[in-house]
Amino acid sequence: MPRTYLVTGAASGIGQATAALLRARGHTVIGADLASGDIRADLSTAEGRAELAARARELSGGRLDGVVACAGVAQPDPLTVKVNHFGAVATLDGLRPLLAAGTDPRALVIGSIDSVHPTDPAIVDAALADDEERAVAASRAAVDRGEGQLVYSSSKAAVSRWVRRHAVTPRWAGAGIPLNAVAPGVILTPMTRPLLDDPDMLKLVEQSVPMPLHGHARPEQITPLIAWLTSPDNTHVTGQVVFADGGADAVLRGDGTW
Numbered sequence: 186m187p188r189t190y191l192v193t194g195a196a197s198g199i200g201q202a203t204a205a206l207l208r209a210r211g212h213t214v215i216g217a218d219l220a221s222g223d224i225r226a227d228l229s230t231a232e233g234r235a236e237l238a239a240r241a242r243e244l245s246g247g248r249l250d251g252v253v254a255c256a257g258v259a260q261p262d263p264l265t266v267k268v269n270h271f272g273a274v275a276t277l278d279g280l281r282p283l284l285a286a287g288t289d290p291r292a293l294v295i296g297s298i299d300s301v302h303p304t305d306p307a308i309v310d311a312a313l314a315d316d317e318e319r320a321v322a323a324s325r326a327a328v329d330r331g332e333g334q335l336v337y338s339s340s341k342a343a344v345s346r347w348v349r350r351h352a353v354t355p356r357w358a359g360a361g362i363p364l365n366a367v368a369p370g371v372i373l374t375p376m377t378r379p380l381l382d383d384p385d386m387l388k389l390v391e392q393s394v395p396m397p398l399h400g401h402a403r404p405e406q407i408t409p410l411i412a413w414l415t416s417p418d419n420t421h422v423t424g425q426v427v428f429a430d431g432g433a434d435a436v437l438r439g440d441g442t443w
C-alpha cells in the first residue's frame with residue numbers, strides 16, 4: 186500500500202538515499218532541505234521550522250504516514266545543536282499532528298554512534314529542558330574552551346534521550362506512533378568525506394568508531410532498516426536507538442549495555 190513520507194535532509198547522503206529507497210518502493214516522498222527539494226526550510230531557525238510544518242500540511246493534504254528526520258550538521262559550532270536536536274524535535278513534534286491523521290504512522294530520527302562518546306551535560310540538559318538559548322550558550326562555551334567536538338556528540342545524545350522519553354508517552358505510543366532513532370556508525374556521505382580523505386583524521390575516526398563488521402557503510406546499507414522501522418510491519422519497536430554501526434557500539438560499550 187503506497188504511503189506518504191516526509192524526509193528532512195533529503196538533498197544529500199542518508200536522507201537522499203532514504204527518499205530514493207522509499208520512492209523505489211512506490212511511496213510518495215516529500216523531501217525537505219535547506220536549499221532544494223519540495224520544501225526549502227532552514228531547520229536551525231524558528232521560521233524554517235514553522236515553514237516545514239505549514240508546507241508539509243499543504244503538500245500532504247494534512248496526512249503523513251511516515252516522518253524521517255535526517256537533516257544534520259557536524260560542525261564544532263552551536264549551529265549543530267540547533268539543527269540536530271532542536272530542528273529534529275521541531276520536525277517530529279511539528280509533524281506529529283499530520284502523522285496522527287495518517288495510516289500506520291511511524292517516526293524516526295537519525296542519531297549517531299557519537300552519542301556514546303563523551304558529551305557535555307550542560308548542552309544535553311539544556312536541550313532536554315527545551316531551552317535552546319541555554320543549549321546554544323553551553324555549546325559556545327564548549328567551543329571556547331577547545332571542546333567543540335562535544336557539541337555534536339551532545340546534540341545526538343540529547344535527541345536520542347528525547348526519543349526514549351517521548352516514545353512511550355500518550356502523544357506517541359498512546360497515539361499508535363512508533364518513534365525510534367537509528368544511530369549509524371561511519372557512513373560514506375558528503376558529511377564524512379573530508380574526514381575520511383585525510384589520512385590523519387581517518388586514523389582517528391577508525392580508533393573512535395571501530396566497525397569490525399563490514400567497515401564503513403554506504404547510505405544504501407542502512408536505509409532498509411530506516412524503511413522497516415517506519416513501515417507498517419513495525420508494530421512494537423519504539424523508544425529504541427538502533428545502532429547500525431558495524432559493531433561499534435558493542436566494541437565501545439561492551440556487554441553491560443543493550
Ligand code: NAI
Pocket residue numbers: 193194195196197198199200217218219220226227228229255256257258259268269272295296297298299368369370371372373374375376377
Ligand atoms: P549530509 O551532509 O550528506 O546530509 C545532511 C543534509 O542535511 C544536507 O542535505 C543538508 O543540506 C541538510 N541540512 C543541514 N542543515 C540543515 C538545516 N539547517 N535545515 C535543513 N536541512 C539541513 O550528511 P549525512 O551523512 O547524510 O547525515 C544525515 C544525518 O545522519 C545527520 O543527522 C548526521 O548527523 C547523521 N549521521 C551521519 C553519519 C555519517 O557517518 N555520515 C554518522 C552518524 C550520524
